[in-house]
Amino acid sequence: MAGFVKFLEGISEIFGGKLQGCLVFLLMAMVMVEVLARYLLQSPLSVAEELGGYALVSITFMGLGYTWKERGHVRVELLVNLLPLKWRARLRFVTLVMAAGFCVPMIAGSWAMLQDSLLFEARSGSWLRTPLVYPQSLLLVGSLLLLVQFIAEIMKATGRMDGKTFSGDGTAPDPDRGD
């Protein structure tokens, strides 16, 4: 099971973490080139606003699962930290299952949006006329990546309730981290 959890987290790491990290640099470079072209060449590329928007969507949605893995989402731990470890693990399992359940309407909503865009042949209104199905598919993939991360987290939480830990992968309960 530890191998499988590692595999799932690897997916989050690559697609939600490293790839999106590269995108942040690409976004920065694109805005810089756009500004330079505007001021120095008097001939802007006129792509930064639109492509920058898509990049932000990608960084946000594709990074949802990775951010969860890295404990980057906002959490309120005031009461949870008062519980004994055993109860904390149980509560974590329940909340993880609920969070995974939340992914279902999110995936369904993203899928419905994609279906609409395909049916109505939607494109952006800019001069690029980007088929919207491409940037919108980031929402679907991002939601799926989040679900993948939740599956990994649920497996880890199950192990913790059984008293198991995944040594070396940082999943042992740690009160200081709010586990």
Place this chain on the structure above:
Amino acid sequence: MGDKMKHGLLGMVFILLVTFAADGFCTDTHTLKFAWNDIWGPKFRASQVYRPLGEMNRLLYEKSRGRIRMEIISKMFPSGELFQAVARGKADGGDVAMPWLSGTYPIWNWGEIPGIVNPDPVKGLAEELAVYNDDTVRKIYDATLAKYNLKFWFVTQWDPANGIWSNKEITTLSDLKGMKIRVGGYLPTKGVKSLGGSPVTIAGSELAPAMMAGTIDGVLTSLGYGYSIGLGKVSKYFTTTPLSPTWSAVTLLNKRWFDALPEDLQAIVMDTGRELQQMVSLSTTAEYIMSLDAVDLSGVTRTRFADSEQARINEAAALVEKEWLNVDGPWKSKRVELLTAVKAAVDAYRAFDGK
């Protein structure tokens, strides 16, 4: 309680039941669930017709003698989703800003072709309205919209986004060369390029600050809207161009809802649409003329290209027209037919001499 009183009460209950039954079951009343977004408040000329108990509501009710009733819901869907909402039948009718969909459906944005109607909005609005009243044009709209289960109802015209707000006087195309002009939409971008400007895309909320900071040298938008967002305070000139001579929203109906109406009600709905589009057109024209005074008083000088530039402007316009005909998108093959019908309708309007 006496028998007479009991019979009296029973009688009253019976009359009430019969009245409700007649109202609910025996008459063929139809409800038009209408979606629009009241984002501009009362200054949005179409809000006067769209608002609950407004002209659209009233005219449909009166003309159909109460057989068509309306449920008007503002902000039922985001503006960008109204087209799909009406097509899917989530609403029976809706106000769709076609220029926002120009990237997806170039065919219904023929109004962005430079010179398609007179660049002077007072004349251009009337010519555009003549196009939307033309039977051939309406048939092409219906034939193309039917693919998405939609039916053309009427148009709500805005003043066109056809002027450049700038601090530099523009009278020749050489003046425009290299100027960074903020522009929105596919065809207007091509238009600015073909006239020699450098199109820039920045968020609509940043126009006046971007002008002040020198990020851009000009903004292509309408006189009224530009003034309302403060461009009059950061610009010295407003130059009327042949670009984007129209900016209109189209009010669409769900085709299945419309087809389910009896023929007499269908005729009433369409007649009402023609009446409403006439109202909005005149309101927009009057508002545009009043905006001229406001802009003049604010100290902005209104200019236009010199007549000597006309030949080069026509060349640029022809390039954009060619682009519109050839750009990928639904109904590419129908565009020639529509363009011919539009030009014929404009010519017919111009040919009127009252004799």
